[in-house]
Amino acid sequence: MLAEIIAIGREILTGKTLDTNSHWLAQQLYPRGFRVKRIVAVDDVVEEIAHEILSSIKYGVSLIVTTGGLGPTxxxxxxxxxxxxxxxxxxxxxxxxxxxxxxxxxxxQKGWVDSPDITPERKKMAILPDGSIPLPNPVGAAPGVWLPLGSRVILSLPGVPKEMKAIFTEYAVKRIEEFREALPEARVSVERTINSGIGDESLIAQVVKEVMAQVPNVYIKSLPETFGKAVDIPVRFTAEGKSEQEAQKVLEQAIELFTKLLKERLDK
Amino acid sequence: MLAEIIAIGREILTGKTLDTNSHWLAQQLYPRGFRVKRIVAVDDVVEEIAHEILSSIKYGVSLIVTTGGLGPTxxxxxxxxxxxxxxxxxxxxxxxxxxxxxxxxxxxQKGWVDSPDITPERKKMAILPDGSIPLPNPVGAAPGVWLPLGSRVILSLPGVPKEMKAIFTEYAVKRIEEFREALPEARVSVERTINSGIGDESLIAQVVKEVMAQVPNVYIKSLPETFGKAVDIPVRFTAEGKSEQEAQKVLEQAIELFTKLLKERLDK
Known part of the structure; x- marks a missing residue:
């Protein structure tokens, strides 16, 4: 099942802020069985944000997570x-x-603000798209927003990392897991990284190609550092299946074949 | 003039790699007068990469910078x-x-690879879109690619950060600056961050709104930390003009008005 992450805020686009939120969210979604198709950072402009959300919906993305742009300003x-x-x-x-x-x-009460009154700016954080379920923010003021849309859902989280992580961990994860269970194509992925023993990525590339052609449901990626520095390039194998057992079997098969074919090439 | 950054690589989408390349590129482009409209991370899939490039072209983006996906695999x-x-x-x-x-x-010669021969995997790095100008890679094997397309350009850089930065700094910057000079709408932006003296972002929001309504060509952003921690929220002012002097004048005007209006509210 597909997911997309949309990070909202001009500060990302001007290079002021490194978008660690999307990275953290990707790390949360991937092991829960979501394939993140795209991560997009956009400006604080309604049309541009809406355009990216619509692109995701049209593509058939099941879970759209936005981060940023929920505050009072x-x-x-x-x-x-x-x-x-x-x-x-x-x-x-x-x-x-x-x-x-x-x-x-x-x-x-803590003396952080001058008044507890709900000004229009503060009230704005409670004005949500019809059908939304607000998720409590344990750290800041703006609630997270869970908007179910039939077979898909939009989850909106704040941009302040602590708030984003707190809402996600304490209130969104359970909903995401329930949502995922209800989707028909649930699949499990497992992975392992091995050391190739060699530093020539172009040779590894030939073997990777062969293994991927012969073993279905496996994805193999060499992880080079800058050339010449890594004389032992790591290679990561990711295998998918309907169960962990099935995925594990595919993984073993791919690693075995890779090791065999690489040895054959080097022995030549 | 608009720019977009497209980061290519599944490792970003699975949360393995934090995309620091796009952040670095945004930091390079912004002070050179480009407004980065979007940063997109996509999978290693031809159709998906092409789709994002086409979206940028349709939108009228002048400079599209891609990073990743130039190697032999x-x-x-x-x-x-x-x-x-x-x-x-x-x-x-x-x-x-x-x-x-x-x-x-x-x-x-350095003993990093077993043979200097140009295998198909290595040759692949020299197969470029018609009209491309290759940019030397001082660190790794894959050249950067500068593809002029009339009023726009696509710059493709490798994903290994050291290679990306070396090609950009040593070979792409000059071309980007020349390209920018030739564009008609060149504008300069200046910025300054001040401390508001208060911790209530919703109050700052009211004043920001007023200042932006009264002073054209300025953009103001409060930079809150988690609520209550920052009792003195910084506020960043960014002003634009045809010259640095003009932009500076707008900046002063906006900061002066902001300080005055905020004081008025607090004195109430």
Whole structure:
């Protein structure tokens, strides 16, 4: 099943911020059986965010995760874009409003803000696309948003890494796993990295090609450092199957064949 | 003028590799007057890479920079995708071939590879879209590729960071600057970050909105850490103009108004 990650924020595009959020999200999604098809970073512009979401929907992506653009400022436009892309109205969500109110009461008590009042900027964080389920933010003010759309779902998370990770780990993971279980094509992947013993990637390439032609459901990738530095290039094998056992069998088969063919070439 | 960065490689999408290349490239392009519209990471699949390149072309992007997928292995598909997207034939480029040959002779002399011969896998790195100018790779084997397309250009760089940076710095920067000079809408941007003195982003948001409505050609962004931790949220001002002097004037005006309005709110 396919997933896409959309990171929203001009600071990524100007090189101010290294987008570690997408990397972290990819690391969460991959072992849970999602193939991330694309990671896109876009500007804080409704049309551009909506365009990327629509591209994902058209392609048949099951899970779209956005990060960034949920806060109180004028350039937080993610939910407006989600509404445009999905044709949903933006409505005040009472549960989200309660979450926002609770947080600002807490922040006020701690002396972090001057007033607990819900200004229009704060209220904005509770105005969600129709049908959304708000996910509590254990760290900051803006709730995460889970929007089920039949056979797919859009999960919107904040851009502040701590908030993003907290909502994902504490509230989104369970939903993602349930959602994945309900999808028909659930598959498991296993992987192992071996050392090739040689530094010539172009020779490894020939053998990889042969193994991938002979063993189905395996993906092999050589992992070179800069030329000449790595005299022992690692090679990563990733195998897929309906069960872990099946995937493991494919993996063993591929590694065995690779080792045999490489030895044959080197012995020539 | 617009730019886009396309990072190619499954390892980014599975969360194995943090895409620092795109971040570095954005840092290079922004101060040279390019607005990076999108950063996209895609899989090693010709159709998907070509699709992203075509999207950029359709949008009117002037400079498309790809990173990754130039090496000798079966999953290095970038140039095939560039050819598909631009309707160019893939042809053996004699200059590129000389570069590849030279490198492998060197690697062979250093004992890094078993033979200096140009195998099909090695030759592949010299097969470029028609009209390409190969850029020498001071570190590795695969040349960079500069493909002029009238009012736009596609620059393809390897994915190994050292190789990418070396080609960019030593051979691509000059071409990019010349290309930029020839474009009509050259604009300069300047920026400054100030401390707001307060920790409430929703209050800053109100003032930012007002300043941006009153001062044209300025972009203002508050940079919050996790709530409550930052009691003094930094605010970044970016101003544009036809000259540095003009941009600087806009910047001063915006900061002055921001400081004044924020003080008024706090005094209330």
């Amino acid at each position: 004028f350039d937080d436009k993610t939910l407006e874009a989600v509404a445009v892309a999905t044709g949903r109205k933006l409505l005040l969500n009472e549960n989200a409003l309660k979450m926002v109110q609770e947080r600002y009461r807490e922040f006020y | 079966f999953d290095d598909k970038t140039l095939e995708a560039v050819a598909v997207a631009t309707g160019r034939k893939l042809l053996l480029n004699e200059n590129a071939l000389k570069m590849v040959q030279e490198r492998y002779r060197e690697f062979y």
